[in-house]
Amino acid sequence: MTKAQTLAKILFEFSYFHEMHGVAFKPRAYQLASESVTARGDEVEDAWRKGGIKALKELPGIGQNIAEKADELFRTGKIKEYEQMKKQFPVDIWGLSRIEGLGPKHMLDLYKHLKVKNINDLKKALKAHKIKDIPRWGEKSEIKLLNQLNLMEASGGRLLLGYVLPVADEMVRQLSKVKGVTRCTYAGSIRRRQETIGDIDLIATSKNAKSVMDAFVSLPMVESVHEKGKTRSSVRLKIGIDADLRVVPDEVFGATLQYFTGDKRHNVLLREFALSKGYTLNEYGLYKLAKKKATPTTPSPSSGRRGIGLVACKTEEEIYEKLGMETPAPEIRIGEDEIEAALKHKLPNLLPYGSVRGDLQMHSTWSDGTLSIEEMAQAAIKLGRSYIAMTDHSKSMAFINGLDEKRLKQQGKEIDKLNKNFKGFRILKGIECDIHKDGSLDISAAARKELDFVGISVHSHFHLSREEQTKRIIKAMEQPNVNCFFHPTCRLIGKREGIDFDMRAVIAAAKKNNVALEINSFPERSDLSDRWVRAVVKAGAKLMINTDAHTAEHLEFIVLGEAIARRGWATKKDVLNTKTTKEFMAWLA
DNA sequence: GCCGTTTTCGGCCCGACTGTTTTCAGTCG
Numbered sequence: 001m002t003k004a005q006t007l008a009k010i011l012f013e014f015s016y017f018h019e020m021h022g023v024a025f026k027p028r029a030y031q032l033a034s035e036s037v038t039a040r041g042d043e044v045e046d047a048w049r050k051g052g053i054k055a056l057k058e059l060p061g062i063g064q065n066i067a068e069k070a071d072e073l074f075r076t077g078k079i080k081e082y083e084q085m086k087k088q089f090p091v092d093i094w095g096l097s098r099i100e101g102l103g104p105k106h107m108l109d110l111y112k113h114l115k116v117k118n119i120n121d122l123k124k125a126l127k128a129h130k131i132k133d134i135p136r137w138g139e140k141s142e143i144k145l146l147n148q149l150n151l152m153e154a155s156g157g158r159l160l161l162g163y164v165l166p167v168a169d170e171m172v173r174q175l176s177k178v179k180g181v182t183r184c185t186y187a188g189s190i191r192r193r194q195e196t197i198g199d200i201d202l203i204a205t206s207k208n209a210k211s212v213m214d215a216f217v218s219l220p221m222v223e224s225v226h227e228k229g230k231t232r233s234s235v236r237l238k239i240g241i242d243a244d245l246r247v248v249p250d251e252v253f254g255a256t257l258q259y260f261t262g263d264k265r266h267n268v269l270l271r272e273f274a275l276s277k278g279y280t281l282n283e284y285g286l287y288k289l290a291k292k293k294a295t296p297t298t299p300s301p302s303s304g305r306r307g308i309g310l311v312a313c314k315t316e317e318e319i320y321e322k323l324g325m326e327t328p329a330p331e332i333r334i335g336e337d338e339i340e341a342a343l344k345h346k347l348p349n350l351l352p353y354g355s356v357r358g359d360l361q362m363h364s365t366w367s368d369g370t371l372s373i374e375e376m377a378q379a380a381i382k383l384g385r386s387y388i389a390m391t392d393h394s395k396s397m398a399f400i401n402g403l404d405e406k407r408l409k410q411q412g413k414e415i416d417k418l419n420k421n422f423k424g425f426r427i428l429k430g431i432e433c434d435i436h437k438d439g440s441l442d443i444s445a446a447a448r449k450e451l452d453f454v455g456i457s458v459h460s461h462f463h464l465s466r467e468e469q470t471k472r473i474i475k476a477m478e479q480p481n482v483n484c485f486f487h488p489t490c491r492l493i494g495k496r497e498g499i500d501f502d503m504r505a506v507i508a509a510a511k512k513n514n515v516a517l518e519i520n521s522f523p524e525r526s527d528l529s530d531r532w533v534r535a536v537v538k539a540g541a542k543l544m545i546n547t548d549a550h551t552a553e554h555l556e557f558i559v560l561g562e563a564i565a566r567r568g569w570a571t572k573k574d575v576l577n578t579k580t581t582k583e584f585m586a587w588l589a
Numbered sequence: 590g591c592c593g594t595t596t597t598c599g600g601c602c603c604g605a606c607t608g609t610t611t612t613c614a615g616t617c618g
Contacts, residue, residue, distance in 0.1 A: 018590095025601060029590040063591045101607095103616050136615090140608060398603045399618070437605090459618055460605070 001238075004044045007073055008037040010082050011066065013093040017085055020104035027104075032061035037070075039370050039551040048074050060370055092118040100148045100495050109134050122149065152494060158196040159241055160493060162523030162560050165190060167221055167239055168200050175245075178215040180208035182250045187260035191330045193563035195493060195526045200243040201260050205250035216245045252284045254315035259283035261316075265335020266328075273339060274323055285313030286322055331566040350566045351575055356558050358387040358577040358584055361432065361455055361486055361518065361546035366411050367392035368400035370551040373411075373427065374418055379552035381425050387581045389430035389453040390415060391486075394442040396434040397459060403431065405447040412450065426581055428452035432486060437461045439475030441482075448481035452588060455518070457486035462499050469501040474509040483588065484544050485510060487520040487527040495524070503532060504539075511541040516576050519568075521561030522548045533568025543575045 001009070015030035036059055037044050047055040048070065056067035069079050091111050095118055096102055110116035113134045114125045125131055126149070132142040168186045176184045181204050185191075188201030206212050213233050217225045226234040226242065234244045248256045259267065259282065274281045278289050287309040312318040320327040325342035329350050332338045341347050363369030364376055371379070373390055380388045392411070393402040403411060412429045419427055430453035434442035441448070441456060448454050456476050464472065477485060488506070489498030510517050517536050520527045525548065528536065536543055545561035547554050565575055572578050576587060 023590095026590050028601075029592095032591080061591070065590055101616065105615055136609060136613095138609060144607085396603085397618070401602090462617095463606075 002042060002045075003074060004037055004041050007044065007070055008034045009094050010069075010073070010079060011037060012097070014082070014085070016093045016097065016104040016107065017089060020108040029061070030066070033066045036061040036370060039553070041553070044070065045074060060365075090117055095119055096122065099145070099152050101144060102148065109137070119149070151497075158198045158494075159239060160523040160526075161190070161193060161195055161197055161563070162557060164197040164200065164239070164241070165560075167237065168202075171200065171202060171219060171221065171243065174219055175202065175204055175212065175215060178204075178206075178212055180206045180211055182206060183253055185257065187257055188262060191261050192263060192333060193331050193560075193567060195523075195529065195564070197241065199241050200237070202243060202245040203253070203256050203260055204245060204247050205253050206247055207249070209247040212247050213245070246283075248283070252313045254318060255281075255285040255313040256283045258316045258319055261330050261333065263334055266333040266338070267335075269335050269339050270323070277323065279311065279323065281319070286311045286319045329566060331563060332569060348569050349571050351562060351570050351572050351578070353559055353562050355572055355575065355578045356545050356562060357385060357580060358389070358428075359385055359547050359549070359555060359558060360389040360428070360430070360453060360484065360544055360577055361391045361520070362388060362549040362555070363392050363432075364390060366390075366407070367397065367402055368550060373414060375552065376549065376555075377418060377422070377425070377427055379555055381422075383555055383558075385555075386424065387426045387428060387584065389428040389455075391430040391432040391453070391455050394431055394433045396436070396442045402434075402442075405444060408443065408447055409450070430455065432457055433482075434459050435472065435476040437464070437472065439472040441476060441479055445480055448479075451481070452585075453484075454482050455484045455486040456482055458490050458499060462490060462496075464499075466500045466502065469499055470505055473501055473506050477506070477509050477513045477515045482513070482515055484516045484518055484546075486518045486546075487522075487525050487548070488517055488532070489527050489529075491527055491529075492524050493526060498527070503535065507536055507539045507541050510536075511539060514542075516542045516544045519543055519545045519561045519564050519575075520548050521545060521557040521559075521564070522554065523557065523560060526560070526564055528564070528568075530564050530567035533565055533570055537568060537570050537574050543570060544577045545575055546577070 011030050011034035015027045015034060018030065019027035040059065044059065047059065053067045053071050056062055056070050057064065073079050091107060093107065096107055110122065114130055116122050116125055126142065126146050129142065131137055131145060132139050168190050172184050172186055175181060184202065184204040186200060186202050189197050190200060204212050209231050213228055216233050217228050217235055221237050222235045223238045224236045226236060231247045232244065234242055237243050246256065246260065271281045274286065280287050280289055288311050289309065312322045317327045320342065325339065326345050326347045328338040328342050328347060359380060362376055364371060364373045377388060393400055395402045395404040408431060415427050415429050429451045431443055431451060433454055433456050435456050435458050436442060437460065476482065491498035507517065517528060519533060533543065543565065545558060545565055547557045549555045577584065579587060
């Protein structure tokens, strides 16, 4: 954990601690401060280094008291008040809070009655069926808690792509600098851009494998070493997953990359197909078999290295080509119909990374964002966007200062003013408009008409019946001046299942009403998922890829959304915000 | 504990659902 992460965690724990004791207002203050620190990361410590407590107080949500605590942490590595609090309440608040539905009051109950301090204690208590006997708890609460624990653990051990990718990039960067390394990259689920990652697979080519291994096990992000061999090592990373490194000779890089990129099902299908054509495929290359009939044993790596019957190994493209097919992009290697399409040379021309020109969902300090409209715009310009839509929340979201029609109008004036100063960049006046239970919208038709862009989304009534939910969403889509349906399923990976509705009916309604479906790039959301993207593409409806940014750094999530689009076989024409500003405005009109 | 072109003191804006209860506490967004 970086110091900023530690600080964010401590502030979060203070928030829960105060909340469980019924303290007013402090919980929210600590919560906001925690989020503010999380959003800014290492910038917080940088600010402190430059300007001490005074600089810390400049950050939103941080006043005298919290600035002093941060100062104490940065100077001494500890916060006294926090240590005292932990003595009084030695509970892993941070860890337990990952369980959905387990809030501060319940945590206090569990500790007071059953001395539950962490996940392990909780499991024991659940097993002994002791939880239902706590006052105000019952059979159902116990079952629900067990289910939520299981749901969290099912996703546990896997981390979201968006948070693993920077670590993997940094490992590749550092290993590439090691003397003797010719090439280094990641393969596996990261290269395929799966939404969650179980471990990091790295490949390097070098004539001096040992020096690469030495460097690998002593990388700063490594916590401990499982094994260290001549060509393969495995380590535990500080972020809580493993990383494996394989070192091979440079000549066989393509074969190794193909082999370790997977996925498993894709490779099985590909190897079966190779066998049927009289080849065999392993991590050292594609080999022609001597006899027509396939040998039951896999050729040993040593025979592979000697190159007996070697047909291809330098690049992936060479291997796929010798097998008579196009090379499927890593993102679509899932062992379904991609090999068939590759053989027919009918693979789609996937949306290239960097195609998105406009980002159409983001938040400012007008609702729950951390930066002003201008700051968000400047950050978007820096990333090369041509246009953005400012889509703060609507009034139903009162707890985060959602906008009513009046404030929306005021915000529009601010945007008009800002737009006058931009050249080749435009802020669209937008809203993230709540869909009410009955499918009506939170912002009036008259007010929507004044906006450039309207996104609609579900933030309430997650548990309607499938029929009601479908009806509600379609009714919302049929309203005038609606352009995009934001994070359609509302799922949060590892935390919350999506809402239940008839997706195909909604896709059809989207097409009919000219409403785009969003690919929300925020790592926890990744919503729509790759599977639904493919359904949208097949149905001929349109997509938009947005970040849902609440701060500047979030704007960089767009590549994650592009990855989802690629995994869903989307091309440039399927995604509306690949259009130029002029084209996009024309579409809106 | 934070915040301030309505305040340096006095606000901090809600509403639904669930599970436990016969009136409400806890959680979420």
